[in-house]
Amino acid sequence: MVVRSMMRVGVASLVLVALVCSGCGKKTQTGSSASVGTPAKSGKQFTICLLPKKKGLPYFTSCASGAEQAAKELGDVNLIYDGPTDGSPEKAASMIEKWTLKGVDVIAVSPNDPNVLAPAMRAARQKGIHVITWDADAPTDAREYFVNQATAKQIGYGLVDAVAKDIGGAQPTGKVAIITATLTAANQNEWIRYIKEHLKDYPGLTLVATKPSNEDQKLAFQVALDLMKAYPDLKGIFAISSVAFPGAAEAVKQSEKAGKVFVTGLSTPNDMRDYVKDGTVRSVVLWNTVDLGYLTISTAEALASGTLKPHATTIKAGRLGEKRIVGDNILLGDVLVFNKENIDKYRF
Amino acid sequence: MGRQRLQSFPYWHEVILAAMLAALLVFARSVAPEFLYPGTQAEMSTHIWELALLALPMTLIIITGGIDLSVGSTMAMCAVVLGLSYQAGISPWVGALLAVLTGAAAGAANGVFVARVRVHPLIVTLATLAAYRGVAEGISLAKPVSGFPAGFTVLGLGSVAGVPIPGLIFAVALLAAAVVLGKTTTGRSIYAIGHNELASRFSGISVDRIKLALYTLSGTAAGMAAAVFVARRNTAKADIGQGMELDVITAVVLGGTSIYGGRGRIVGTLLGVLLIHETREFVSWQWSRDELILIVVGALLIVSVLLNTVLSPRRR
Numbered sequence: 211m212v213v214r215s216m217m218r219v220g221v222a223s224l225v226l227v228a229l230v231c232s233g234c235g236k237k238t239q240t241g242s243s244a245s246v247g248t249p250a251k252s253g254k255q256f257t258i259c260l261l262p263k264k265k266g267l268p269y270f271t272s273c274a275s276g277a278e279q280a281a282k283e284l285g286d287v288n289l290i291y292d293g294p295t296d297g298s299p300e301k302a303a304s305m306i307e308k309w310t311l312k313g314v315d316v317i318a319v320s321p322n323d324p325n326v327l328a329p330a331m332r333a334a335r336q337k338g339i340h341v342i343t344w345d346a347d348a349p350t351d352a353r354e355y356f357v358n359q360a361t362a363k364q365i366g367y368g369l370v371d372a373v374a375k376d377i378g379g380a381q382p383t384g385k386v387a388i389i390t391a392t393l394t395a396a397n398q399n400e401w402i403r404y405i406k407e408h409l410k411d412y413p414g415l416t417l418v419a420t421k422p423s424n425e426d427q428k429l430a431f432q433v434a435l436d437l438m439k440a441y442p443d444l445k446g447i448f449a450i451s452s453v454a455f456p457g458a459a460e461a462v463k464q465s466e467k468a469g470k471v472f473v474t475g476l477s478t479p480n481d482m483r484d485y486v487k488d489g490t491v492r493s494v495v496l497w498n499t500v501d502l503g504y505l506t507i508s509t510a511e512a513l514a515s516g517t518l519k520p521h522a523t524t525i526k527a528g529r530l531g532e533k534r535i536v537g538d539n540i541l542l543g544d545v546l547v548f549n550k551e552n553i554d555k556y557r558f
Numbered sequence: 559m560g561r562q563r564l565q566s567f568p569y570w571h572e573v574i575l576a577a578m579l580a581a582l583l584v585f586a587r588s589v590a591p592e593f594l595y596p597g598t599q600a601e602m603s604t605h606i607w608e609l610a611l612l613a614l615p616m617t618l619i620i621i622t623g624g625i626d627l628s629v630g631s632t633m634a635m636c637a638v639v640l641g642l643s644y645q646a647g648i649s650p651w652v653g654a655l656l657a658v659l660t661g662a663a664a665g666a667a668n669g670v671f672v673a674r675v676r677v678h679p680l681i682v683t684l685a686t687l688a689a690y691r692g693v694a695e696g697i698s699l700a701k702p703v704s705g706f707p708a709g710f711t712v713l714g715l716g717s718v719a720g721v722p723i724p725g726l727i728f729a730v731a732l733l734a735a736a737v738v739l740g741k742t743t744t745g746r747s748i749y750a751i752g753h754n755e756l757a758s759r760f761s762g763i764s765v766d767r768i769k770l771a772l773y774t775l776s777g778t779a780a781g782m783a784a785a786v787f788v789a790r791r792n793t794a795k796a797d798i799g800q801g802m803e804l805d806v807i808t809a810v811v812l813g814g815t816s817i818y819g820g821r822g823r824i825v826g827t828l829l830g831v832l833l834i835h836e837t838r839e840f841v842s843w844q845w846s847r848d849e850l851i852l853i854v855v856g857a858l859l860i861v862s863v864l865l866n867t868v869l870s871p872r873r874r
Contacts, residue, residue: 296801
């Protein structure tokens, strides 16, 4: 008896789902190419999905604000900004799959795990959807373009220029050192290569040491103290990982060497704001995240509308002007340096 | 039906869930008909199989008054075993079998501590929630394994006569769980343990054996879920299934299983899983706001419990 009525409830609800589903199925023939997005008032409206690594991070929220600007200025863009709030790559892949089902025009992905996302991105491309990456890249066959915020060269050169400017003078002179993540970290080693290359343009600056901090802020703090002890006339430190930078800055602050030893690195304004305000750090190197979102949507729209031709070497991106395309990389351009004067304009 | 009979009608919760599901689907149909196309639904169903598989043993465990918080971590450990064995040159199918065995062993370890050592399941599985994740990260060195042969991805993406293969696995498991719980002495013993464990022991029910079996089953399901996951995403890595345990418990509790034990049904869990799945997918489809999903699922849980209390005041 119990089992029988239990089955009845179960079967009834399954039949219900099936009924509602099949009822809709019949409509498929008439409107199979139904695409989402509000019908255009004039001309075609493009639905562009912007997927961040993790929704809710100030970094990505500021990218999204630039994306909204671009969508508003272009007028023919229906922007969807969504991503996993917990940063889970599986959820991100599910979102790409859903957008593929909806038949959107462009999906712009900042992959938090290229291995997991690439199959979904390839499947979207097979269905004729444009897929691009931004902020971080995926395997090249999974996307058409990569909106590259900063090349390793731009970052390496930008860091050297920042320290040179902080030390000051027409011919900045002194000893400098690098605190990296681990000695095998691929990104960092690429940057170090360009740091060394650009240091040749400043003959007064000599690189005396490159030390690992193993992604440990305490270790970075200790390494910075040791460096300042070993080289009492040390002038600059490149702390090139997200934890090495605050660690080294704290070391400079506690040993009261602000203004004597200049630390720089890559970070978001929020993370380094206090050190910049109290004068410990003069320059924080990053890129303009608002412009990154803006350029991504401009690229996506150009791709969807067909104005971005294969083998083009430049792209017109609204208020950003012309941007260079190298191969399948669309370059945002120079890095952005945050200092005491401008840091309060950036809230991420 | 008289008032008396109305109140003692035992399926209010299932009826409420079915009504909520119906309301959702009707609404979805009116605002986004393409959401309900069979093709769309089939494609989206791939997002739920792991949760659905894990919800079945979890229902049985919660009915006994227990809980298994380690399912997500067990999944990760099994996925890593699959990945590493494939890397070592073993066929992924054998690897999947190893993953299931790993899951069974991990579940059995939970079961031994719960049933034989008599530590509270919340504490045991809270410990293994951390420990299994640690093992997964330790043996994989947090490196993902991908590039499984296309033949293997069938396990996650293939279908037989339009029914996804993980769906078939789930259907078999669902039927087995429903029959065991609803029709066998073991099923009645499971309810009895949840109502009064001590009395069950005195009346000769082999409480320890049943508990050991249920936790082993839960681990086995985690192993199967891991194999399905790896096949679908073509990646085995140590950080999968994070927070999975809470999603599974939410579905089971939404399905009407009492967290205090002694009450619950497989059909309720099926409805709970369906309702959560369709809600999540629809919210994401229509509004593209990931944060909204969490709110809506939370609200769903509260509304279903409230309605249940209002409609059947005699049920605790």
